[in-house]
Every structure is written in C-alpha cells, then in structure tokens.
Amino acid sequence: MTVRNSVTPRAAGEVSNYDIETDVLVVGYGAAGASAAFEAAYAGAQVLVVDRAGGAGGASAMSGGEIYLGGGTPIQTACGYDDSPEAMAAFLKAALGAGADAAKIDEYSAGSVEHFHWLVDRGVPFKPTMWDAPTWVPPTDDGLMWLGENSWPFTELAAPAPRGHRPTANDFGGRLLMECLSTAAESAGAATLFDTYVSALIVADDGTVTGAVARRYGMELTIRARRGIVLTTGGFVDNDDMLAAHAPQLLGHTKVSAGTDDGSGIRMAQALGAAVRHMNAGQVGMSLIPGLAARGMVVNALGRRFVNEDTYPGRIGQHALYRQNMGGSWAGDDTAVWVIVDEHGFEDVPEPQRWGVQPTHVAETPAELESLTGLPAGALTAAIARYNEFAARGQDLDHHKSTRWLRPLTPPLAAIDVKAGVRPPSESGDRRGTGASVFTLGGLHTDLDGHVLTLDGKPIPGLFAAGRAANGLHGFGYISGTSLGDGTFFGRRAGTAAARRA
C-alpha cells in the first residue's frame, strides 16, 4: 500500500492564517479546469487555478482533442449531416452504458451547438471536412468523424450523425485545445499557480467548503476560497490502490494520463461525505488499427468474433477487457485478441495509417493461421467460413457489421496480435504491452451546475467538480470526446455557479 497524502478535511477553525485568498479556486488545469476558470473569471470572480504540474495541460493536452458535439453544429451542416439534440441524446444514452446520467446527457445535447460556438470563440479551430472511416485519430486535419454512431446497435436506436469534432492540428489536437482554453482563462483574468498539490479541503462547522490545504516545494500553503472550489483533478488511473478497490480490470495496462491522475480530488470530496458513481468504469484504447479491424475480423483466444468490428474502437476495447477477459481479471486465461485480415484488406489501408503495425503471422490457409497463432484447431477456420458466408449474403447475422465493411476474407491471411502494440509513425522501438491503454470514468456525483453531491443527494456548499474527477455523463460505456466534452461543458457550468455563490 502506497503511503498517500491524507485527505482528511481540515476544520476551518483550526486554520489561523491563509497564505492565499481568492474567490474561486480551481484545482487542476486541464480542459475542465480551464473552462471553469474562464467562466468564473468572466462572471467577475477572482480566480486562481492551481496545478501540481509545472503548467497547464494534464491528460487533456495529451489527448487527440476530439470533443463530442452535435445537435446540428455548423461543421455537421457543412459536411452534409442533419442532426438533432434528441438524436444525440438517444445515442449517448445507449453508448455511455447502463447507469448513464440521462439528465446530464439531455442538458449536454441541448447545449451542444452553443458549446461549439463557445469553443470557436475561444479560438479552437474546426475544419468543415469529414473523415469517413473507422479510426482512432484521422491522419488528416478533417474536423468531423464518426464515433460509432453509424454502427450497430446504435443505428437501430438513434438517427446516425457523426459528432466527433476535432480541432485542426497537425498532430493530436489536445495540446492546441489546451492552449486555446488556458489562454482564454488567463485572458479573462484567472491567475495561475503551478507545482502546487492540493491535498485536503478546509471545511467550516456548517459543512461549507471554504478553502484547501496545498503543498508547494515541501511547504504547506493554505488557500481560502471565498465563493467556491472547483475540483478538476482528473480520474484515478495513476492510483493502483484505487484501481484495485474499484476497477481491478484496469490494473496493469498502459495508463492514459499525465501521470498525475491519482484520484486526489475524488478522495478529498469523499472524505467529506461526497457520493461517487461508476467507479468500475473505464475507457479502453485497444492497440489495434480500426481501419484494419473494420476490414477483417477481431477474434478472442477461442478464435471467435465478439463485436462488430466497424464500431467505435473503444467499444471493441471495452468488450475485450471487461467481457473477453483480455488482461485476465476474471479467473481463467488472459485472452488473446487477434485482428484477422487478408492481403486485400491490409493493403487497402494506406501504410501511414497503419502506424507501424505489421502482421504477426501470415498464412495461406485458415488452418495454417490457427497453427501459427495457437488458436484452437478448427475454430478460426469455422469463424472465417461463417464470416465469408455472411459477406456473401450481405448480412452479418452474428454481430451486425455494416455491409460497407463486410467482404469475404481470402488468402493470404494475416493475424495481428493486439498485444504487439501500435506506435505513431514518428516513433520507433518496441511497443509490446497488454494491448490496452486505459483511464477511469468513475468519479464524484455532481448536479447540472457541477455541485458535488452528498450521499443524500444535496450539494456540499462551496464544492464543485468537473472533468474526470466527476462521473459526468457516463455509465460504464464510453465514446471519444465525451471526456473533453463533458469536462468543458460542465466545467463551464461549475465555474459560473462557483462565481455566483454569495
């Protein structure tokens, strides 16, 4: 057990002196924190943003920058897609899994076009062109992409429209997004303090959160927040004790974070009696090339398909990790996951989009591929025959892959082990791992204004949260862009609500 900072709250009566005073304290300077800081400052409050790192960014800056937006944005319209808040909400309620927050999804969908304009006004550029194929990150600067809306079962539940909005950038867009948002926050008047780790909250006798205790270069700092504190400290993927207690399926995989997602904000608020939701849930980025997967089959260690390969790739990953036992968190074998593709499908994906992925094995027959991969004799042969039968009839009866991607697989065949990893074209070296990169979705229970709620469902006075410190929109499902999306959207709400507190 790692020794961690105490999150036991400090009684306000025990704090004789405050090193710093502000109206609104924002803890954590990723996309949610920057959005909260901007709105709080814009509403006229004195704002201080602190981060344990040496600058703004957090996990947001390392991300692809996709933001889940819809309901009829100018980018959607320019690309020829109709959308409505209702269709967007219907998709999210299904895709974000059982237990998703329906009220937040409705609010988020209804406010999405406004939020798009707010982002544009903060300088975030979106190009009105469409990337129309399964991928993690398009190799272009196209501003719009599908995130599973056009895949089963969602096609049967909501009118499909692409809603993955991407800042125009040469590489991952998260850095650019953070530059725009932090510039906006600071231009609006928010002050910043870096290398500062907030470890506990200060609480008045009546339960109001009035400040925080922090550590900076080994010195303790006390910070008074006259109007409120917004926790935007991120999730807890960097805290293995918390993973073991809540989301053991995520242990041992590559952590998607800036190394600082230790759950501190979640724990500080829980120590005050805050409620949490869906602490078991996680996003699973699988080391596969979605374009290759869509053109072939994804199979488990029994040589069986388990999901439509043209769906949002994070859904393939969640199925693999939580349901197919990739990683071995359920008693039994840690399952392998293979992408099976033929030469035609492999070549159909341009080399730069393959991110260095090579076939692990190549064979002239399914039986030879079974032998090379160690998949059970007969299983892959049967799976390919069944898949090709579906392709011939133009209907995937088992997993409902779109006919667009359903084509018979003909030798030579390749098997790609997802545990062999992928790497950006710019990197070299071995990327072999568990096949998955993960972060957590569970967190504090908040209302539509970002108030952190108690076990009784009542706001804790003076305490707000947004981003992955909160559970946000999510059940146990995930879609790219909903983290930056709900973090910025409800971060703004939290900043405004904190600034307006008397």
Add this chain to the structure above:
Amino acid sequence: MTVRNSVTPRAAGEVSNYDIETDVLVVGYGAAGASAAFEAAYAGAQVLVVDRAGGAGGASAMSGGEIYLGGGTPIQTACGYDDSPEAMAAFLKAALGAGADAAKIDEYSAGSVEHFHWLVDRGVPFKPTMWDAPTWVPPTDDGLMWLGENSWPFTELAAPAPRGHRPTANDFGGRLLMECLSTAAESAGAATLFDTYVSALIVADDGTVTGAVARRYGMELTIRARRGIVLTTGGFVDNDDMLAAHAPQLLGHTKVSAGTDDGSGIRMAQALGAAVRHMNAGQVGMSLIPGLAARGMVVNALGRRFVNEDTYPGRIGQHALYRQNMGGSWAGDDTAVWVIVDEHGFEDVPEPQRWGVQPTHVAETPAELESLTGLPAGALTAAIARYNEFAARGQDLDHHKSTRWLRPLTPPLAAIDVKAGVRPPSESGDRRGTGASVFTLGGLHTDLDGHVLTLDGKPIPGLFAAGRAANGLHGFGYISGTSLGDGTFFGRRAGTAAARRA
C-alpha cells in the same frame, strides 16, 4: 428518484438526550449481527441489537445456509478430504476475483477450523457426509459439498477440497443457522429491539461515532453507544438508485434479500467519509439446474458455450450477466442463455432435483433445435459437433469441463431457457423472469477487526461493519458460503473489538 432517509451525520453536541444507552450497538440482525452481538456480549459488554424487521433473520435466514469453511475441518476429514489453509486461501484469491482482499482471505482461511468449532459450539449441526455433484442446494442433508474447487481454472491454482459446509436441515439451512446464532447472542446477554430503523450516525467533534438516530413506529429514538457501533445492515440490492450508480448490471433482476437491503449502513458510513470497495460486484444466481448444466452445454444467444458447465453455478451466472450480456446492460441485445441437454442427461438427474424444470423445446436434430430456439442457423449444430468431438477425445479444449461430465450429446435434444425460471418442488405457478437472482458484494472497507476505514485507510473511531454492509473478502467474484462465512467470521471480530474499546 426515491426519497430516502437522510444519512447526514448528527453532531453529538446537538443531541441533548439519549433514549437508549448501551456499550455496543449492533445495527442489523442477520448472521453477521448475531455473531457480533454474541462476541461483544461474551466479552462483557452491554449489547443492543436493533433490526428494522420484526425479528432476527434478514437475508441470512432466507439463504441456503452454506458457510465456506476449510483448512481441515472435522467434516472434511470425515468425508476423506485433506485440506490446508493455504489451499483454501489460494482458491479464494482466484475465485473471489481481481481485487479480492488477500489479507482478509489469509486470516479467514487460517481461522476457519476454529470458526467451524465456534459454529458447532453455538449449536449449528453439520453432518459428516458429502454431496458430490454440481447443485445449488443438495436435495439431502449432506453437510459438505463442492463449490467449484474441483473445476477449471481452480484445479490448476489450488489443491481441490470441498468446502461448502451446510447446516443439517430439511430445507434451506439459513433459518436454522439464524436460530442458533440469535439464540447464542441473546443467551450471552444481548438485548434486542425490533421494528427500529437506524438512519444516521451520531458523531463527536473528534470524529468518534458515539451513537445513532433511529425511527420506531414514526418516533425518533436516539441511541448512545459507549464503546462502538457495528453496522451489519446488509448490501444494497433493494436500493435501485444505488444499483444504477454502482452496479447497473444488477438492475431489474430478482433481488435476493429480505427486502431491507437498502444500503443504509453503507451510506451512513460513507457520509462520514468511509471508503467503499467493489460496489459494482454482485452474486448472480442463475435459474438453471446445475446438474443438468453439467451434463450438457450452456450457450448464449449465438449458440456458443462460454464457461465450463461443471463449475460453481454462480460463476456461470456472473459470466452470463457481466460478460454475455444477459439482462442487456451492455449496448446490444439482451442475450438468451440456454441449457442444451440430451434425453440421457436429463433423465440422469432425478426428477425432484430438477425443481420443476421442463425442456422448453425438444428436437430430433441440432438444426431443428436451432429453428425452435431461434439460435443462429448452424451455430448450435457447430457447437454440439465441437462438444461431441471434445467428449470423444476426453478433453474440453475450449472450456476445460471435467471429463467426469463430458459425454457426447445425442438426440433427442432439449433446450431449456433459463429465463423460464426454476421453482422449488413445493411451489407452483409461473417463475419466468430474467433468469437471474442477485445481491450485491460491494460495501464498506474494513480492516481485520472490522473497523470501518476512512479514505486515508484509518479506522473511524467507534465504527465497525461486517456482513454485506462491508466488502469483506470479495473482489468481483463470488462463491456460495463466503457471505455467511465472512459475515460470521469478521462479525465476531468486530463484536470483540467493539466490546474492548475503552
């Protein structure tokens, strides 16, 4: 959202008068509460046990009464089985899933023989005879049974020994167990108060829990506990808000409880800043006859096997609900689960042990059975062919079912829909449901003495928990008898520790 009682703690300074005073207050009178009450009274403390119901019992009294015991009990020895605490601990660490509490499992296994004798001394009878076949509840009064120890993958991880210990009873043994334990507690001097619902804790300025607020016939009662409070209030399967927030997979299924598992103890302690673990986890009792399943195949809606059918039946259920999407909590189709068995296998299970289960469909060929069940054309035919091939070679390469149960399936064949339900021979009427009966495993984080721990991992002074209000031994896996097992074992510890507090 259901309106619930406030769990916000009451400040001791605001309580001017106590209606009742005692040394140790035990909240909830199931097996854990009775065990805690006995030990606290035995240690010399004045003890009061309160329950919201009209008498002792809770979910414990409705259970089969199995207690997971081993390490070389007299019953194991009499039945010819060797066992060791180490083998028991190795099995439990695998079977109770990733994130299981290794320290608690070691302690529980090392103390298991002593705990067996304690139960016998309290009057719980165990017959030294063995029931040697997969079942939920043996149709006999045999005192010992397997609970998956002799099934893959556990056979590869720990020396197998049967550890399901059953009180000698004509029917489910839970009622008898509760009679023994409540008689013991009350004979040792514990007082009882029924129809009393504890809704919040009373807390001193220094964080010590000093009492509780309760409601009885519409009147508020304040209870002072001079030494400590033991929360044995059960899990939260009866609280749909908590299920939606933490374990949405369990929503909508039959609830295994006395109707009072609303999570009140968990919430009361969380409101003080207590930590919880594995709130997503649940036991899944599937409506299948384990003896029929072991003699056949269990398949999902794609006609595929997904687990060795001779394993602990709750493991089949967890796989179906959490991994095969029975219940439909993952986006996509709510999967069907079918038991496929041939006439020989069906007749091989004596009629009384079939609990009224009849074939849903009977067919002369696999293809006909596919057509009757609506399973995908070819899938069941292929699955049966593969299974029969494994039977012929004497090795189940896919799911590792023991050769004891591996026999070719020959027509006529039957398919049994688990959603058609099962019913005890004594009952009549329609039992059709979701195919699953569930309860929760997540709960308060406690140490080996039952202290409830804060987010910082420190004991909350004066507060203890045991039974399903605590997470106990469990990760997200489950084995029958570990609830009554850890509830009674750590309930005793908690009662002793509370009584000894100065």
